[in-house]
Amino acid sequence: MVLILQVNSNISQLQATYPNLAHVCNPFSALPDYTYQTNNCTANTIRIGNIPKILEVFTCWDANNETRQEGQFISSNDFKKVEAYASSIENLLNVYPGMENLVQCQSVKDAFSKIIGRHSKPWKRSACMAWAAMVLLLIVMVILVLVWAA
Structure with a gap:
């Protein structure tokens, strides 16, 4: 364009x-x-x-x-x-x-919502694990920045 x-x-x-x-x-x-x-x-x-x-x-x-x-x-x-x-x-x-x-x-959209919501327990578990890993990484990075700043 x-x-x-x-x-x-x-x-x-x-x-x-x-x-x-x-x-x-x-x-x-x-x-x-x-x-x-x-x-x-x-x-x-x-x-x-x-x-x-x-x-x-x-x-x-x-x-x-x-x-x-x-x-x-x-x-x-x-x-x-x-x-x-x-x-x-x-x-x-x-x-x-x-x-x-x-x-x-x-x-x-409805089909993808149904697949993700109902038929994809392993995918949901993996998504939760990835989310948890990102939160853990964020916490570690904040701690490291605070240690570095101190």
Whole structure:
């Protein structure tokens, strides 16, 4: 979200020199909600998954002939990184609505509450032991700080 805003800010600055630059699609609403809206992108924006297609013409190496193209300025390694990054982000955005629905799903919350509350005695015992160990560690640390301060 912040990265998209920063990229779009840089694009806005460059549009004085290069008027054909398009902004990157930001599928999240503005402050304070930041809700994901799949159709928040306008026609004059670029989806994150399409960035490699646009940058492909600026790469130094022709994938078909494996020859260096003159006047290009993005190395093939950098292009592969951008392609992997954009693909990963686009995949995350594609599954985001489903994950958001899953997080807000009351039946899932109830199922986890039931599992933790009723069906997981060993887990509860381990959690209590971990809590007790942390309390003991806290007490020892306070005593050591007091001894060190004295």
